[in-house]
Structure formats: structure tokens, C-alpha cells
Amino acid sequence: MTAPAVDELRLLPADGPLDLRAHLDRHGPPPFGDAGHLVDAVERSGLTGRGGAAFPAGRKLRAVAVAAPRGGTVVVANGSESEPASSKDAVLLANAPHLVLDGIALAAAAVGATRAYLCVGERSAGLPEAVAQRDRAGLNRVPIQVSSTPPGYLAGQETALISALNGGAARPTFVPPRPATRGAHRRPTLVLNVETLAHVALIARYGPEWFRQIGTAAAPGSALVTVSGAVTRPGVYEIPLGLPLRELLDRTGVTDDPQAVLTGGYFGSWLALPADVRLSPPALGPGVLAVLPRSYCGLAETARVTGYLASQTARQCGPCLNGMPALAETMNWLAFGTSDGDLVNWAHELTRLIDGRGACHLPDGTAALVASALEVFGADVAAHVAAGPCERAGRPPMLPLPSLAAS
Amino acid sequence: MTRRLAVNPIACKAHGVCMELLPELISADPWGYPVIAPDPVPDELLALARRAVVSCPTLALLLTDD
Numbered sequence: 085m086t087a088p089a090v091d092e093l094r095l096l097p098a099d100g101p102l103d104l105r106a107h108l109d110r111h112g113p114p115p116f117g118d119a120g121h122l123v124d125a126v127e128r129s130g131l132t133g134r135g136g137a138a139f140p141a142g143r144k145l146r147a148v149a150v151a152a153p154r155g156g157t158v159v160v161a162n163g164s165e166s167e168p169a170s171s172k173d174a175v176l177l178a179n180a181p182h183l184v185l186d187g188i189a190l191a192a193a194a195v196g197a198t199r200a201y202l203c204v205g206e207r208s209a210g211l212p213e214a215v216a217q218r219d220r221a222g223l224n225r226v227p228i229q230v231s232s233t234p235p236g237y238l239a240g241q242e243t244a245l246i247s248a249l250n251g252g253a254a255r256p257t258f259v260p261p262r263p264a265t266r267g268a269h270r271r272p273t274l275v276l277n278v279e280t281l282a283h284v285a286l287i288a289r290y291g292p293e294w295f296r297q298i299g300t301a302a303a304p305g306s307a308l309v310t311v312s313g314a315v316t317r318p319g320v321y322e323i324p325l326g327l328p329l330r331e332l333l334d335r336t337g338v339t340d341d342p343q344a345v346l347t348g349g350y351f352g353s354w355l356a357l358p359a360d361v362r363l364s365p366p367a368l369g370p371g372v373l374a375v376l377p378r379s380y381c382g383l384a385e386t387a388r389v390t391g392y393l394a395s396q397t398a399r400q401c402g403p404c405l406n407g408m409p410a411l412a413e414t415m416n417w418l419a420f421g422t423s424d425g426d427l428v429n430w431a432h433e434l435t436r437l438i439d440g441r442g443a444c445h446l447p448d449g450t451a452a453l454v455a456s457a458l459e460v461f462g463a464d465v466a467a468h469v470a471a472g473p474c475e476r477a478g479r480p481p482m483l484p485l486p487s488l489a490a491s
Numbered sequence: 492m493t494r495r496l497a498v499n500p501i502a503c504k505a506h507g508v509c510m511e512l513l514p515e516l517i518s519a520d521p522w523g524y525p526v527i528a529p530d531p532v533p534d535e536l537l538a539l540a541r542r543a544v545v546s547c548p549t550l551a552l553l554l555t556d557d
Contacts, residue, residue, distance in 0.1 A: 258499045258501050400501045401501055402522055403500065404500075406521075441500060443499070443500050443501045
């Protein structure tokens with residue numbers, strides 16, 4: 085197969101969803117070659133995880149591959165996408181499901197897996213049929229089981245996913261042991277985001293040099309991003325990493341005088357606009373960009389998201405269980421009630437108190453989000469302290485807030 | 492070898508034994524949960540750190556080697 089041209093969309097087909105036949109016409113069958121070769125190729129490609137943490141994918145593959153001689157490792161493709169402002173995984177699974185399934189099959193062969201799971205949220209349908217089609221075509225070397233991730237912000241977190249697959253609650257567990265050491269069925273388990281696996285499927289075919297033809301030396305390849313908020317054409321875009329934010333916003337179109345952009349999702353940070361930054365990991369997180377118009381109050385948006393995140397605590401770790409609701413309440417007073425300098429200081433203090441003190445990164449991510457809001461919306465903080473909530477704080481929310489309670 | 496203290500935050504139930512036994516490296520947050528100094532455990536406190544580790548009622552305090 086010839087490698088697609090450099091400027092072509094790599095993951096998202098320009099001409100609509102690809103069924104198995106169209107997928108094979110375009111890319112050919114998945115190249116099951118020497119198992120060690122794929123691990124080397126992914127390492128050399130510089131591919132990082134597209135689920136948010138941007139961990140080097142090759143190192144994850146290597147860590148599980150070394151356990152392969154003992155037999156029976158497991159691959160878990162994470163398409164849970166519990167990030168409310170993200171839809172890139174659902175869009176990828178709807179448009180190029182066989183690229184993801186190729187990635188699962190190839191990664192499974194590379195790490196000596198005997199089982200594989202594709203974990204998806206409620207937005208993804210039709211995948212069991214796609215898997216069955218591949219079974220009939222002899223493309224799956226190991227059985228791939230499609231599994232529904234339970235609702236909730238933390239359910240898609242790597243260790244929570246493993247816990248649920250093992251029949252436990254979908255709650256994060258303490259690491260170590262990491263899934264690469266002991267995961268699903270208590271076996272070494274490779275957990276990769278579905279987009280990461282789609283890139284693996286392309287690297288297996290076209291090689292690491294091809295992968296590096298777009299993006300930057302430090303952040304090679306392309307990535308899917310979900311753009312929402314004050315833009316003319318919201319949706320999922322495929323961008324070369326390192327793309328200037330300004331160029332992406334030129335492509336999406338910007339409406340209504342944007343004041344800031346939330347990058348990296350609810351684990352991310354606010355960035356004041358205009359900003360001269362390039363889009364690359366880890367700041368890009370799972371590729372979420374939400375553009376906030378000047379007609380909205382950033383403190384109100386942040387307070388509501390903090391409240392949502394506090395509702396999603398797994399109630400396992402004391403600093404999170406106590407600190408998250410305290411932070412949410414403090415942000416609520418600042419955004420919608422009465423506030424003073426002491427309250428603002430307490431918000432800062434709480435972000436420091438919860439940072440790094442949970443088994444998962446929920447408290448750290450929330451702390452970073454709030455700290456960035458207090459800085460980027462500093463003028464609003466001063467105005468709210470001086471004169472109470474601004475009029476814009478009364479507007480309906482821009483950022484999506486799932487109505488579900490903690491599950 | 493550098494040794495550091497760490498807490499398994501899921502196992503920790505804020506009994507407070509560790510901060511009682513090793514105030515040099517462990518303090519309490521506003522809710523009574525331990526805040527561990529990020530620095531390595533100095534040699535002269537190693538024996539006391541080990542005592543704090545084995546005294547935790549939920550075995551949530553860990554002494555790790557870098």
C-alpha cells in the first residue's frame with residue numbers, strides 16, 4: 085500500500101464513514117509481521133497517548149511486551165470518552181472503526197495478548213457488528229469484546245476501567261501496580277486510547293518516518309481535537325501537532341469576541357485569548373478546546389464545572405472527598421454569591437491542598453483548572469469581590485454539564 | 492538509595508498515627524489527613540519512619556526506594 089499523501093487526513097476519512105471493504109481498499113489488510121517490529125516502530129514514531137496524559141505509547145507497548153513470554157496479556161482500547169466536552173473518540177469510532185480495530189489486533193499481536201476489550205461510552209453503536217465482520221474475514225487474531233463503560237467522569241480512567249472489567253466498581257485504584265504489571269484478569273494489560281491505537285495501525289503500515297512527516301520533532305503526528313463554544317464550525321478536527329492555536333481558530337471560525345479558551349478539557353487550563361501558543365501535548369490533553377466568548381463569565385463556568393467534578397469523586401481518598409466539595413463551594417460563592425479576599429485566598433489554598441493527593445488525578449486536574457481560572461479571570465475575581473456576581477454569571481452555562489449524579 | 496514516604500490515599504482513613512510518630516515529615520491537612528514532606532527521609536529519621544509505617548492501622552503509609 086502506498087502511504088497517503090502528507091497533507092491528507094490520516095484518521096478521519098474526508099468522504100464519510102469507512103466500512104470494512106472501503107477500509108481495506110484504502111489501507112490494505114493489517115500487516116501482522118514480526119511482533120517486536122511494531123514495538124520498535126511505535127517507539128521510533130514518538131507517538132504519545134491521545135487519551136490525555138500523553139504518555140509515550142511505545143513505552144507502554146514495551147512494558148507489556150516484556151511480559152508476553154509468560155503468556156496471556158490483555159489489550160484494552162479505551163474509547164470511554166467520559167470528558168463531557170470531547171467527542172473525538174466517538175467520531176473516530178463512527179468514521180474509521182476498522183482503523184481502531186486494526187490497532188487493537190496489531191497491538192495484541194505485538195504484546196502477545198490473548199484477549200482484547202474495546203471499551204466505549206453510550207454514544208458508540210455498531211461496533212459489535214464491525215468486530216463480527218472482521219471475525220468472518222479472519223482479521224482478528226484474538227477475540228475482541230466490546231464493553232460498555234459505565235457512566236461517570238472517572239469511569240474511563242485507566243485503573244477504573246480495569247477495575248470494572250474485573251467485576252469491581254468503576255473506581256480508580258492505587259498504583260502501583262500499574263495495569264502494565266497487573267490489569268485485567270490480573271494480567272499485564274496494555275491500555276491505550278482508541279485514537280492512539282488508530283495511529284498504531286497506520287504506523288504499522290506506513291512506518292515511523294511517515295508518521296513524523298507532520299507535526300513537530302517533539303510532538304510528531306496528527307491528533308483529533310474537539311472544538312466547541314464561540315466558533316462558527318464546532319466539531320472534531322484532525323490537526324498536525326504543533327499547529328498554532330490561531331490557525332485552528334481560523335479554520336473553525338470564531339464568533340462573538342472570544343476571551344479565553346479551555347484547553348485539555350475539565351482536567352485542563354484556561355488560556356486568555358489571543359494567545360500565541362501551539363497545540364501540543366500534554367497541554368492539549370484529550371484534544372478539547374472550548375472557546376469562551378466575552379459575553380460569558382469564566383468564573384461561573386469554572387464554578388459549575390468544579391461542582392460537576394466534585395460530584396464525580398469516587399469518595400475513596402480523604403483529601404479529594406473533603407477538598408473537592410470545599411473547592412466547589414468556594415468557587416460557587418465567588419461566582420454567584422458574596423466573596424472577599426479571604427475567600428479567594430482559601431480557593432488558592434484548597435488548590436494547593438488537594439493537588440497530587442488522590443489515587444487518581446481528579447483533584448490535581450481540578451486544582452489546575454481552578455488555579456488557571458483565578459489567574460486568567462483575575463479581573464473578574466476582583467470585580468466579583470468588589471461588587472458581587474457580574475450580570476454574565478446569570479447566563480445559562482456554555483460548558484456541558486452531564487446531569488448524572490456520581491455513579 | 493533515596494527513601495521517600497508516600498501514602499496510599501485510598502487505604503488512609505486519617506487515624507493520625509503517622510503524624511503523631513513522625514511530625515518531622517508528616518503534618519495534618521484541615522481534614523486530618525496526612526501531608527507528607529516530599530523530601531527524602533534522612534538517615535537519622537529512617538528508624539522512626541519505619542516505625543510509623545508499621546504502626547499505621549490501615550497499612551496506608553509506604554516507604555519507597557527511588
